[in-house]
Amino acid sequence: VRLVVVAVVTSLTLLVVELAAGGLHYGAAQPPRPCAERETVGGAGLDPALQRAALRVLDEVGCRLGRSREQLVLDLTQRGIDVVALARRLEGLPSVLRGIVERLLQS
Amino acid sequence: MRPPRNALLLVAVALAFADSAIVVLALPDLIDRFDASIGGVSWIVTSYNLALAITALALPPLLRRTEPATVVRAGAAVFAAASLGCAASGELWLLVACRTVQGVGGALLLAASVPVLGGDRRATTRWALASAIGAALGPALGGALTQLFDWRAIFLVQAPVAALALAAPRVPVAAAPPAGASPPERARGSRGRLAANTALALLSGALVGALFLVVVLLVDAWRYSPLAAAAAASALPVGTVAARLVRRSSPAAGAVFVAGGLAALAFIPGDAVGWPVAALALCGLGSGLALPPLTLAAFAGAARLDAAAARSVGARHVGLVLALVAITALLTTALDRGIERAKLLGTARVLDAPLPLETKVPLAVQLALALERTPKGKVPDFTPQFAPHPEAAALHRRLDETIVGVITHAFRGSFLLCAGLALVSLPLIGLARR
Numbered sequence: 001v002r003l004v005v006v007a008v009v010t011s012l013t014l015l016v017v018e019l020a021a022g023g024l025h026y027g028a029a030q031p032p033r034p035c036a037e038r039e040t041v042g043g044a045g046l047d048p049a050l051q052r053a054a055l056r057v058l059d060e061v062g063c064r065l066g067r068s069r070e071q072l073v074l075d076l077t078q079r080g081i082d083v084v085a086l087a088r089r090l091e092g093l094p095s096v097l098r099g100i101v102e103r104l105l106q107s
Numbered sequence: 108m109r110p111p112r113n114a115l116l117l118v119a120v121a122l123a124f125a126d127s128a129i130v131v132l133a134l135p136d137l138i139d140r141f142d143a144s145i146g147g148v149s150w151i152v153t154s155y156n157l158a159l160a161i162t163a164l165a166l167p168p169l170l171r172r173t174e175p176a177t178v179v180r181a182g183a184a185v186f187a188a189a190s191l192g193c194a195a196s197g198e199l200w201l202l203v204a205c206r207t208v209q210g211v212g213g214a215l216l217l218a219a220s221v222p223v224l225g226g227d228r229r230a231t232t233r234w235a236l237a238s239a240i241g242a243a244l245g246p247a248l249g250g251a252l253t254q255l256f257d258w259r260a261i262f263l264v265q266a267p268v269a270a271l272a273l274a275a276p277r278v279p280v281a282a283a284p285p286a287g288a289s290p291p292e293r294a295r296g297s298r299g300r301l302a303a304n305t306a307l308a309l310l311s312g313a314l315v316g317a318l319f320l321v322v323v324l325l326v327d328a329w330r331y332s333p334l335a336a337a338a339a340a341s342a343l344p345v346g347t348v349a350a351r352l353v354r355r356s357s358p359a360a361g362a363v364f365v366a367g368g369l370a371a372l373a374f375i376p377g378d379a380v381g382w383p384v385a386a387l388a389l390c391g392l393g394s395g396l397a398l399p400p401l402t403l404a405a406f407a408g409a410a411r412l413d414a415a416a417a418r419s420v421g422a423r424h425v426g427l428v429l430a431l432v433a434i435t436a437l438l439t440t441a442l443d444r445g446i447e448r449a450k451l452l453g454t455a456r457v458l459d460a461p462l463p464l465e466t467k468v469p470l471a472v473q474l475a476l477a478l479e480r481t482p483k484g485k486v487p488d489f490t491p492q493f494a495p496h497p498e499a500a501a502l503h504r505r506l507d508e509t510i511v512g513v514i515t516h517a518f519r520g521s522f523l524l525c526a527g528l529a530l531v532s533l534p535l536i537g538l539a540r541r
Binding site for chain 1: 353359360367368370371374375376377382389396450451452455463465467509514516517
């Protein structure tokens, strides 16, 4: 009986240490829900502003469809819309836009 | 001459038990070598254990008519030849077939070795201890051999070790003594042996968590090399050997240690190796405390030791195979859900990352392509995609943490099921010891 008590106490000690170190919630994070208030990309300037606008569009479209922005992006990929190709075409867009804005500011 | 021969036979017994899980750490190599799915290569593990269980349970009628040493020698020869066949296999189906034959040889070797070792309490205790240490040693031994040499080395090493049992001394059929010298042990009857065997089956099923799941977690989710995973998994046999320091016999305490260790594996709070090592040490200690006395209880009062050993070996491997099947189904479903959740969380990390579009857009494109290329059920490794973007190191770290955390969490249900099996064995341990 004494050895059983030792086994119970040792096992519970390890479990309590793990739970105190965050074992219950480790890896249990849930993806954001649709239409939930979201923190967005911070910072001033054109780049963060463009990102905020794009994320807002994704959020609004996603909310109407009952999807989060992440689900929407993954859905678009899975439904045959080539998000990768689309994004590749847009790869040069940030520098083009930055160039336009810089020229406008200089002028 | 007999003690050294017995020692060699005990090494062969430990090896046959180790074989249940010896290829687990080689499975990623085997998937690459045979271009097979996880389900396909899992038959390399299942076929051995299933063949061993079925053969062991069917053996008692044969053992009544055959001299034990002859059965041991036949088993050792079949096991050694099948090991060489495994090492030479160029096709997955051939490897699975050789593993099946190996399981048949293993059953013959294990069942008939108890009377050959002497059949007294000392011999059965040593046999039971060899079985516990061998089973615990399997994953670490296989992992080390795979990393240092090749997966074929696992089987090449086994052939000469199994051949050691060919030197088994002769014991006439009639001379096979009944197990358990003391009259109270003989009086326990078949109910006690049934309870002991059922408890052994449940504990063997529970130990699937410590023998298989941890290794899969370390290699597939935490991306450990086979050698590093073998080093971590060696906490299991160390714990089993450490149980010898405990002078008192307490299978109930052993079952509680096993359940506690498995529950601890279910609530690991991070990917630091110390957590699984501590939990595995508890599992090892528990198996060292529980398996030998339960094995003795499964032999106690039996009319024939070899038949009792065959039933005990059969029960342990039936428990292991059933738990493997149940846990594979549970883990596959949990991993599929986990990977979907990891994709969503990973996408959120990338979209929300404080990076300029010039970095974020090409990186997102590369990550999406890498995700598409990752086989179903595998954890993606984004290291090559992040290599040209040192400015995104923080995102890489967060993405990895997210994926590893979610996948680790997916193992929780399976570890808890294993812990539950160990706890269910407790009332049966009470019956077996009565």
